[in-house]
Amino acid sequence: MPLQITGAPSDPDLIRLPWDVPLEEWPVHHLVTLPRGISRHVVRFARLSGRVYAIKEISTRYAKREYQLLWDLARHDAPAVEPVAIVTGRTAPDGSELDSALITRHLQFSLPYRAVLSGSVRPDTLTRLLDALAVLLVRLHLTGFYWGDCSLSNTLFRRDAGAFAAYLVDAETGELHPAISEGQRSHDIDVAHVNIYGEMLDLEAGGLLHPTIDPLAFAEQLVERYQRLWDELTEDEIIEEVDWHRVDQRVRRLNSLGFDVAEMMVRRKAGTSRLIVRPKVVDAGHHQRRLLRLTGLDVEENQARRLLNDLDSFRVSTGLRHEDEAIVAHRWLAEVFQPVVNAIPADLRRKLEPAQLFHEVLDHRWYMSEAAGKDVGLEAAVRSYVDNVLVHKPDEKAVIVSPDPLSP
Template sequence: MPLQMTGALGDPDLIRLPWEVPLEDWPRHHLVDLPRGISRHVVRFARLSGKVYAIKEISERYAKREYQLLWDLARLDAPSVEPVAYVTGRAEGLDAALITRHLQFSLPYRAVMSGTLRPDTLTRLLDALAVLLVRLHLIGFYWGDCSLSNTLFRRDAGAFAAYLVDAETGEMHPMISEGQRLADIEVAHTNIFGEMLDLEAGGLLHPSVDPMETAEDIVNRYHRLWDEITQSEIIEEVDWHRVEQRIRRLNLLGFDVAEMMVRRKVGTGRLIVRPKVVDAGHHQRRLLRLTGLDVEENQARRLLNDLDGFRVAKGLRHEDEAIVAHRWLAEVFQPTVEAIPAGLRGKLDPAQLFHEILDHRWYLSESAGGDVGLATAVKSYVDNILVHKPDERALLPDDPDDHDDPDDLGAHDRLDRLDAPGDLGGAARAGQ
């Protein structure tokens, strides 16, 4: 059978890769070294035309199946890697290959650790995984192999956002059954218990972390979140503020409420309220609509807080929200990011950089007993924190100018623009 590549190909050079060679024997000049999770298949990363692709050797049947499932997830806006193509008809004896676009700034859970996995970091990873599993179940997706190893994590302000990276065992249904949900949770419990034991054996688990308690914790976190999102609530007819509280709790968890189903219970004066939750990303969509910035949910919440603070500081309470957002973007967000030396901007995505600068400003201001200003915070953050961070960007720059000296004059010029009177917005309250 001749070589065949099926998919939404955006790079013609993909077909020129050495598909007749086993993936583990590919020449180094085709590959880029990136952190990899544990996989039962051979996985490599190839860099072409400034983009990084993850390539997995897998049987033809499962390559086609996983490719379609990933497209279904993408169509439903679920957090997962983006499918590119699958390759069949390679040399005799070789499996097919699945190509996905590598998720920039994402890390497998082992790479999130520096030394020993601390309990607070583990808690944030479990929270992200619980949210991911709930989102998948809400759209009718049965994972079948939920684990930390089959997930990629991106930093999201002070938390993490989780993405499905392996859909090989998944199934898409119009609606997930209770039995499928419970089976998925049981698999997650078993897998995470095994992963914790593996970390413990390698000396990478904090002594205070118990593997079995951790596995049970993910189950409890999932059920609490699922109940909050789907459970009916009986309220007194006059107690409408309870409805608003429920919506606010769901928004804080990152979910939108499209409509409320309100039903009077026969023979009583109470109402049964059940929210219809359509998707996560309440803050993401608001920020995207206002500014065009497409960021993670917690990052969006943080940036919106700063935007709202900017509105107050500028006396723009009655101005159109879109106009205020445009000014904040031009006067606060963009100058702050541009003030980072070009050679260091790739260490974190722009929204995470902005979030961490706000944090740093708050701590500096606390120590100084007053606001130190955004320009001072940027310079201190770059000099004392950012230069020591690992580079989490998977995409390496094609332009040699992106490797400018970290002390480039352009960055210092941009710092001078940040602390014009009234331009501080909500940044001084970053730590609240």
């Protein structure tokens, strides 16, 4: 079978990569070095025309299957890496067959958990990672996706204000159904528990865990956090007919968790005056969608929440409380957000994405103002943040240089 690239490759240079060479033997000049997680397959990163692609060597059957699953998840707006193409029909110069390759777009500003946890791991950092993974697993299950191999290693993390946002990066064991069964959901949770316990033991053996961290207890925390969130999103609520305000409270509670309720099912409990209320369709990204609608900024959920809070403060401080929300958002974008981002030196903007930079500047301003006993203002906060904080941060978008470009 001749070499074939199937998908939506946006870069014609993809066909010029050395597909007749096993991925682990690719010449250095084709590769860039980025932190990557543990994988049972050979994975390399290639940069073409300013874009970075992740390339995984895998059998044709599983390459096609994972490619289709990732596209299906994209159509459901699930948090997962973006599929680009699959390469089949690879043969070496001696005529021997090579495995196919799955190409995905590298998720900018994302890191595998080992890169996030480099150095001594603090309990609160691990807790935030587990929170992000629990939210990811819940969102996938609401979509009807059975993962089959949920773990920190199969996830990428992006900074999201003071938390993390998690993305699925390995879907080869997954299955997409109209709705996930209780058995599949239970098995996914059990697998996640075992995998995370093993990953915690691995970190402990490497001397990366704080002595107060119990690997088993942390693995169990994921299960507990997942179950609390799943119950909040899907559990029936029984209320007295006169307590209809509790339905509104339920919706607001879900909104505060970052979820929208698109539909509610309400029915009367037989023989009583009680009502059974069930959120029928729940979509994630409540704050993301509001910020995107108002400003065009497409950011993570917690970043959106923080930016919207600043937008609301701007509305009050400028006396625009009764002005149209879209007009206020346009002024905030032009007078507050963009000036802060533009004030960051060009050579430092690759450190963090703009929404995260803005969030950290706001935090820095608060600490400076507390110390000074007065509001120091955004301009002074930006200067101090750049000089004293940002210059010391690692570059999360750029290539991480290593003596061996193939080393993890």
